[in-house]
Amino acid sequence: MRLIVLSHFVWLLFFNATVFAEIKGEGIDYTANGTTLKGYLAYDDAIKGQRPGILVVHEWWGHNEYARKRARMLAELGYVALAVDMYGDGKTAAHPKQAGEFAQALLNNMxxxxxxxxxxxxxxxxxxxVDATKIAAIGYCLGGGIVLTMARNGVDLAGVASFHGSLTTKEPAKPGKVKAKVLVFHGEADEFVTAEQVKAFQAEMKNAQVDLELVTYPGVKHSFTNPEADNLAKKFDLPLAYNEAADKDSWAKLQVFFKQIFANFSASKNK
Structure with missing residues (x-):
């Protein structure tokens, strides 16, 4: 009888440890040149040991719930993800005019x-x-352009992925400078990024000998990964549209990309 009770007690301990092991998300402040930046760190506390880290760079709206959601999705895949704050003080925009002002101020001072x-x-x-030797960055809209710029500037990253991001630049990538593998997802009906800009970007990456994978989606508009895109399009008369198929396909391809650049990583759960 005592053995049965003891076994039941051990099972309860195991059960409770399993139940309370979950995705954690927490606000985290940091600074750059005196400006307070408000990030969001997401991770699975049931995974043993170090794992790759992924930076998530927000859309032009600022560090909002969408960026945090993507960080949690990455944590579910076994990574540690940090949704960053590029505007400072956690600023977010409620209107496209304000978002444009925030974005332009940032882009004017790279x-x-x-x-x-x-x-x-x-x-x-x-x-x-986090395994500090295995870091990548992904970005959406404004954030896509930011991660591509960081790659062009030679920031030490294993890879970067841009979702419906800007492709233009004032300073093209130079041969030998880009360390990151580059993955770009683009909707061919995106009115913010022209076909000419896509061709120029491909030529730039080829000239700079960058390891590039470009995935395009016919008929797909800007902001295709964000389920709120349709509401924003209607509210502000913007050429945006969510596309479930492109969203799911790009997320699946991102996971393959991470498996390639983090070849030796395998998430191991505590048991």
């Missing part, structure tokens, strides 16, 4: 943008659960 990105990079590298 030194500040890079300092903020590097601050986030150093923060995620310092996490005990």
């Amino acid at each position: 030194e500040t943008a890079q300092n903020r990105f590097i601050a986030a990079l150093e923060l995620i590298k310092k996490q005990q659960s």
Whole structure:
């Protein structure tokens, strides 16, 4: 009888440990040149040891729930993800005019943008659960353009992935400077990125000998990964549209990309 009770007690301990092991998400403040940046760190506390870290760079709306959601989705895949704050003080825009102003102010000072990105990079590298040699970055809309710029500038990343991001640049990539493998997802009906810009980007990456994979989706508009795109399009008369098929396909291809650049990583759950 005592053996049965003891076995039941051990089973309860195991059960409770399993139940309470879950995706954790927490706000985390950091700074760059005196500006407070408000990030969001997501991870699975049931995974043993160190794992790759992924930076998530937000759309032009700012660090909002969508960026945090993507960070949690990455945590579910076994990574540690940090949704970064590129605007400072956690600023978010409620209107496209304000979003445009925030984005333009950042893009007009790429030194500040890079300092903020590097601050986030150093923060995620310092996490005990992160393998500092295995870091990548993904970005949406504005964030897609940011991660591509960081790759062009030679920031030490294993890979970057851009979803419906800007492809243009004032300073094209130079041969030998880009360390990251590059993955780009683009909707062919995106009115913010022209076919000419796509061709120029491909030529730039080829000239710079960058390892590029470009995935395009016919008939797909800007912001195709964000389920809120349709509401935003209607509310503000913007050429945006969510596309479930492209969203799912791009997320699946991102996972393959990560398996390629983080070849030796395998998530191991505590048992």
